[in-house]
Structure formats: structure tokens, C-alpha cells
Amino acid sequence: MGAKKNLLLISNSRAYGRDYLDHCAEAVSAFLAGINQVLFIPYALKDWDDYAEKARKRLNGLGVELVSIHEAADHPILAVSSADAIFVGGGNTFRLLEAVHAHGLTHLIRERVSSGMLYMGSSAGSNLACPTICTTNDMPIRHVSTFEALKLVPFQINPHFVDADPNSRHMGETRETRIKEFHEENVTPVIGLREGSWLRVEGDKVSLRGDGGAKIFLRGQEPFELGSGNEFSADLELLKQPEASQ
Amino acid sequence: MGAKKNLLLISNSRAYGRDYLDHCAEAVSAFLAGINQVLFIPYALKDWDDYAEKARKRLNGLGVELVSIHEAADHPILAVSSADAIFVGGGNTFRLLEAVHAHGLTHLIRERVSSGMLYMGSSAGSNLACPTICTTNDMPIRHVSTFEALKLVPFQINPHFVDADPNSRHMGETRETRIKEFHEENVTPVIGLREGSWLRVEGDKVSLRGDGGAKIFLRGQEPFELGSGNEFSADLELLKQPEASQ
Numbered sequence: 001m002g003a004k005k006n007l008l009l010i011s012n013s014r015a016y017g018r019d020y021l022d023h024c025a026e027a028v029s030a031f032l033a034g035i036n037q038v039l040f041i042p043y044a045l046k047d048w049d050d051y052a053e054k055a056r057k058r059l060n061g062l063g064v065e066l067v068s069i070h071e072a073a074d075h076p077i078l079a080v081s082s083a084d085a086i087f088v089g090g091g092n093t094f095r096l097l098e099a100v101h102a103h104g105l106t107h108l109i110r111e112r113v114s115s116g117m118l119y120m121g122s123s124a125g126s127n128l129a130c131p132t133i134c135t136t137n138d139m140p141i142r143h144v145s146t147f148e149a150l151k152l153v154p155f156q157i158n159p160h161f162v163d164a165d166p167n168s169r170h171m172g173e174t175r176e177t178r179i180k181e182f183h184e185e186n187v188t189p190v191i192g193l194r195e196g197s198w199l200r201v202e203g204d205k206v207s208l209r210g211d212g213g214a215k216i217f218l219r220g221q222e223p224f225e226l227g228s229g230n231e232f233s234a235d236l237e238l239l240k241q242p243e244a245s246q
Numbered sequence: 247m248g249a250k251k252n253l254l255l256i257s258n259s260r261a262y263g264r265d266y267l268d269h270c271a272e273a274v275s276a277f278l279a280g281i282n283q284v285l286f287i288p289y290a291l292k293d294w295d296d297y298a299e300k301a302r303k304r305l306n307g308l309g310v311e312l313v314s315i316h317e318a319a320d321h322p323i324l325a326v327s328s329a330d331a332i333f334v335g336g337g338n339t340f341r342l343l344e345a346v347h348a349h350g351l352t353h354l355i356r357e358r359v360s361s362g363m364l365y366m367g368s369s370a371g372s373n374l375a376c377p378t379i380c381t382t383n384d385m386p387i388r389h390v391s392t393f394e395a396l397k398l399v400p401f402q403i404n405p406h407f408v409d410a411d412p413n414s415r416h417m418g419e420t421r422e423t424r425i426k427e428f429h430e431e432n433v434t435p436v437i438g439l440r441e442g443s444w445l446r447v448e449g450d451k452v453s454l455r456g457d458g459g460a461k462i463f464l465r466g467q468e469p470f471e472l473g474s475g476n477e478f479s480a481d482l483e484l485l486k487q488p489e490a491s492q
Contacts, residue, residue, distance in 0.1 A: 016415035046430045092427050134386050139424040140393060141380055141431045147389045160418035169262035171441055172406035178385040181338050184292045185387045195417055 044091025090123025161192030290337025336369025
């Protein structure tokens, strides 16, 4: 990964009983320190105006301006070219990927992130940062010609990861079974990012933050737990454990 | 739909605390009455041998022979051409659709079902009978060049449909929200088929059976509940209510 790479990849934009981006507000503030204006990508939801308004209010509350790509004076290509930071909001990952491809933004975002443009994503926006969208939880409501995504990180994220409920009588596949099926067909490691968790990517270093923890799935191995504060390399090799557990 | 069309579309192959196909065994037996041999399509799971063995044992128990398409003496095309009944098992819908397309079976199955070949599907196998796989719950572990499926019925099924849990603190989309997102992009009606339910399709007539009921989603309308025993036309117009509720 590029040495200048700087990402904040959030599992969920809203925690139970809290308002939009409240549970991670401190992390968002710290991430965007020194940035005056963020370019918002609302494509994952249907109503872009409404979504941009919600995101704008929230970021304004943190002292950051927000312009949505669909209302920018510049063409989307120019808007991304000159942005210091982009925020890709959650919603439906298929719809999001289709729009990003259709607007010709895929390679451009990748290049700009390599050159230091900040990338913040939540839920579908975190899926988009991965090699493919193959570990999304979303319904395939739009066909896309490829599942290949931005490849900003070399691992897959499964946002809103949930453990199987031992009391459930529902017989649909558990999330863990679905990720196991993914590994029957693919080799890329998967981070099951629980709600309340996020990843900070700085160059080749990735840290797990927040309070949900994560479950790590490597093909052909038993999945294992990772707690907040752990630091690992982009290929998921553990670099540093949090001080409390050292 | 063809006048000879004869389908059994099951939400879930296994009910909580029961064995494979036990909760719907009577319906399966009645559906396959007079059929000696069923052709099994195991493509939705990775291990075809294992899957075929499980399905064979269960159907043998109901007095029906089973040959899996991957172990048939004939080429898959010939096997489908001469089958009296096929059973498409559940698993991952993307993997299933890819294999059905790759084996060149899509149009053939459609034609054979129009001519009276019985079609039984559970879970992913029920998704496959719909116009597209766009209302599957599965993870997109394999890319497919189209989401178009067998189009044996003119509506979409969402198998394993679950109502939102009012006590849940999970913030991922509810099933109902996902289907609403589907209708932001598509017009086809959706039957949210709860576990324990199945559909019997005979010509242009569809009946809801089993004990789970279903929730019906029409674009731009409030979803409504449908109980077991209701009979409707293929375009979801209600034809007959069960006697108890008349």
C-alpha cells in the first residue's frame, strides 16, 4: 500500500440508541483534523439530496464543511481530483459500486488515495475500499459488470459483523457461514468488523479501534478474535498488541 | 405462465430442531407422487457428492430415487432433457446461477418446466425460479455476468424471510429495508416467504402453504400479510382465501 495512505473505515454509521456518527465522532474529528472541506459520495442511497443534508449537518457539527459530489460546481472527476478528503456513506453496496464505476471514479480515487487524499467510509463505503464487494451484506438490487472495487486495502471487510445467536431458531446462514462460503471461492482474508469498530489505515499499518472488536477469517484456518487497539500489517500480520494486554 | 407448469418452491430445507426436508415432507411426497426418479442440482454447495448423498437419502425415505446431475451417465443437457422432475437444492445463489448458466441449462430448464417437468426448489433453488436472483440473502461470492434467472414465475421470492426483531440492537438493514431498496431500483413484486412456508405453482395459480405465512411487497405500496391457504394468480391477485377465514 502507498506510504501516504490514510483511511478511516467504519463498520456502522449509527450505533444503537445514538445519532448518526456519534459513537465514532471523536475518531472522525481526529481523522479530519486540519481538513476544511470533505467531498461526500452519497451514491449508496437513493435520495442524494437528503443523504448529503444529513451528512453535512453532522460534519458541520464537528467543524468540517461538506460538499456532496452530486451538487459540486465541478464535474465529479474534477471534484475528486481537487478534494483533500472524501467520505463514502453507507447504503447499498451494489448501487454504490455501479455509480462509482459509471462516473469513472474508480481509478481516480485509487490514485488520489495513494497520493494522500483522506478516505473515510462507513458500511458500504468500507466495503468499497476493499479488493471486491464480495463480502457485503447487501441485497444485489443492481447488476454490476464487475465486483472489483477500489482495492485501497488488500483485505476484505464484512461490516456490521454479527456472531451467531445461540438462541435463534432462524435457519438462514449465519454470517460466519457466509464468510466461510466466500473462502470456498476466494482467498482474500476477511475482517468481520463488528458494529462499534473501525479501522485506521496509515500507510502499511492498520489499527483496530472502537469497542466492538473483530473476527479475522483466513482461508483454511479457524477464525480468531481481535480486540481493539491491536495493530497489524496490511497482510494481517500482528504488529503490536494494545498495552493493557501486553 | 404455461398451463402445465408445476412447481414446489420451499423457503427453507430445514426447520429448527428438525431434519432435512422433514417439515415439508408431506408436501414433497404429494408433489412427487407418481415420479420414480428426481434429477438433483447440487451446484449451490461446494461439495456436490456430499450434498447429493444427503438429498438421496432423504428422497429415498419418501420412496423416490435421486440422481445428481454431476454423476448422471448422460451429459447435463441430456439429463435435464429426459428428467420428469428436478430438485434444485439451496446454498449460495450466485454460485448456483453461475453453474446453471455455465452448463447451458437456463433456457432448457425453462422450456422443460413449460412442458410439465416438475420443478422443486428450496432456498437458493427457489430464488433461481424467479425472474432474477436480486432478492437473494446470499453473499456475492462469485461474480455472474447477469442476475437473470429461470423466470419460471413472474414474481421474486425472498426465502428465509424474517420480520425485524424489535429487541435487536443490531443496526444493519432489516430484511424489509433491503426489499424496499430492491423496489427503489426494480418493479417486480416480492414474496417474503417465511421459514416453514412454501408455494405450490400449478399453471397460473399459486398457493401459499406451510405454517410460516408470507409478507407481500409491491412497489410503492405498504407491504401486507398473507396467510397459509391463500390462493392467488401469478401476478399476485388474490383468487381464493382459505376456508377458515372466509
